[in-house]
Amino acid sequence: MARLIICLVALLLASQSWAKTVTDIFGRTVTVPDNVERIIALGSSMSFVTYLHAQKLAVGVEDVEKTADSTKPYVQANFEMVKDLPVIGKAGAVRIPNYERIISLKPDVVFIVSTDRGEPDLIQRKLSIPVVAVSYGMPNFDQDVFFRSIGLTAEVLGRQERAEELISYIKSLPAKLSYAPGKDAEAYLGGISFKGNQGLNSTAADFLPMKLARIKNITDAEKKRGQFFVNREYVLAKNPEIIFIDGNGLSLIADDVRKNPEFYARLRAFRNGQVFLLLPHTSYxxxxEMLYVNAFLMAKSAYPEKYGNIDPEEITDEILTAFNGKGMYGFLRKTTGGYGVLELTPDGIKIK
Structure with missing residues (x-):
């Protein structure tokens, strides 16, 4: 009996040293191994793993992680590393994990970004593997939630020092955009992705880059948060002095310019050379990191007297390298046009 008790105590102590409890972004209590060596990341949560320089722990990836032309910075940074890893599911609005394959890969932990609070529990029940939810914020980017998710991922992976380094860097960025204009410039933001690429009528309120750049977002008056749609008459009625276009929406807007040139010619931002192409910030x-890059590009556009010397390639590669270890402005310039002024032409639109 004494020997049995000793064995049970030893097992209990072993299990306590083996496991720790974390609270994920949905407030779920999850018990994870103390030493995580194998992971799966669903729903673009691989970004958090990459920010912490822990992507080599991945034993499988979603199909989107192998997309050669993806504009997601962490996908480009990891492309060569993950190309031979098994695909563990289809990414997208309707996620389809391959549960059998995930189980066969024996991950210690599964990370997930999800808009459905019930999804992590569902996947955890099916896998019998700890599932930890992280987030960028909902319905739009929330820096506090983002920082908490970086810290949570670091706690699970034992990468706290790297998390502190990255968060400290991010917190240093606003000081570089400290100019206080006498009157804030006003602008409209169009082409924001939502379940795919969208045109001029897809916009966003409460937009972090505009706040950092001290630009008044005309859609904030609608008292909404995140992405939403307006009609083109709304844009014309506001007729903002500046228009920003997300790179993912450029092709759709260019097509619309060819079909409706008269409408775009009536927008004073186009007439005055004040329509600027930004880097794409939403894709799955x-x-x-693109939000922070775009804050600098917006500041350069709205306040050239103060920020005209900002070099788009230099600031993009600095920030992307700080996050993911790799710059990719050259790739983005080839695939989405990079940063520039959009001008109307007889054939549609061009990047100056």
Whole structure:
């Protein structure tokens, strides 16, 4: 009996040293191994893993992680590393994990970004593997939630020092955009992705880059948060002095310009050379690093007297390298046009 008790105590102590409890972004209590060596990341949560320089722990990836032309910075940073890893499911609005394959890969932990609070529990029940939910914020990017998710991922993976380094860097960025204009410039933001690429009528309120750049977002008056749609008459009625276009929406807007040139010619921002192409910031959830890059590009556009010397390639590659270890402005310039002024032409639109 004494020997049995000793064995039970030893097992209990072993299990306590083996496991720790974390609270994920949905407030779920999840018990995870103390030493995580194998992971699966669903729903673009691989971004958080990459930010912490822990992507080599991945034993399988979603299909989107192998997309050669993806504009998601972490996908480009990891492309060569993950190309031979098994695909564990289809990404997208309707996620289809391959449960049998995930189980066969024996991950210690599964991370997930999800808009459905019930999804992590469902997947955890099916896998019998700890599932930890992280987030960029809902319905739009929330920096506090983002920082908490970086810290949560770091706690699970034992990468707290790297998390502190990255968060400290991010917190240093607003000081570089400290100019306080006498009157804030006003602008409209169009082409924001939502379940795919969208045109001029897809916009966003409460937009972090505009706040950091001290630009008044005309759609904030609608008292909404995140992405939403307006009609073109709304844009014309507001007729903003500046228009920003997300790179993912450029092709759709260019097609619309060819079909409706008269409408675009009536927008004073086009007439005055004040329509600016930004880097794409949404593709299978948010790309937070692009939001910070776009804050600098917006500041350069709205306040050239103060920020005209900002070099788009230099600031993009600095921030992307700080997040993911790799710059990719050259790739983005080839695939989405990079940063520039959009001008109307007899054939549609061009990037100056």
């Amino acid at each position: 959830f948010s790309n937070p």
